[in-house]
Amino acid sequence: MEKGRLEAFSDGVLAIIITIMVLELKVPHGDGWDVLVQQWPVFLSYVLSFIYVGIYWNNHHHLLHAAEKVNGSVLWSNLHLLFWLSLMPVTTGWMGENHFAKVPVAIYGMVLLMCAIAWQPLQYSLICANGGKTSMLAQALGSDWKGKVAVAIYLSGILLAFVAPWVSCLLYATVAAMWFIPDRRIESRIKHEQA
Template sequence: MEKGRLEAFSDGVLAIIITIMVLELKVPHGDSWDVLFPQWPVFLSYVLSFIYVGIYWNNHHHLLQAAEKVSGGVLWMNLHLLFWLSLMPVATGWMGENHFARLPVALYGVVLLMCAVAWVPLQYCLIAANGGRESLLAQAIGRDWKGKVAVTMYLIGIVLAFVAPWVSCLLYATVAAIWFIPDRRIESRIKQ
């Protein structure tokens, strides 16, 4: 199967996710700075989630650039990833509306964790559909240390959310910072 439809569908879903998240930002009533202050938790959670969705979109693009074809398994694993990403607006809204309370921060971490977990079988299915362990994609992904660090930090963040939710948010932001710069492994392999 060609990968064009998969890319177009995924791009559309991610665009809708971002649109839904921005709708959580309510227009303040008033014309002074003090009416904006109560909105800061919602805005901050939106910014973090916008960055995360952007990171997934960017890395999804790079991942598919190294693939020439997709299989039925790839389609299902891509839907698995999109399912977890589609929960981002709910987790984002709940966390922001409740001013980074413990349970919403923990749930946000669970959604982030499940997105990261869903990424792994998508990679493996793409590798299998494009030549296996000797493929360009398999060589580019390598040991995926950033993925392992992310999962570990999400797990720690989920547990810490019940004690220190702000520490959890800092961990989630740190993972975003680690992934903010696109993964150059795939680009460098394609250029070779």
């Protein structure tokens, strides 16, 4: 199968997710700084989620760029990832509206965890569809230590949310910082293959 439809569909879904999140930001009622200060939790949760969706979009682009073809397994794995990402607007709004309360922060972390877990079958199915363990994509991805560390940090953040939600938010932001720069393994492997 051609990968163009998968890329276009995924880009569209991610654009809609960002649009829904920004629509949750309400126009402040008033013209003073105090009105803006009241909105900072909603804005801060939006910024964090925007960065996360951007990271997934960027890495999704790199991952598919390295793949030559897709199959039904890839399509379903991609939908699995998009399902969890589509829950970001709800959990983002809930967390912001409730000023980073314990349960919303824990649920937000669970959605982040499920997105990270859903990324693994997508990688695996793309590797299988593009030559298996000896493929350029498999070699580029390697052991994926950042993915494993991210899952551990998310689990810690979820548990800590019931004690110190702000620590959880800092952990979630730490994972975002880890992934902010796109995964260079794929780019460098493509350049190596073309040289």
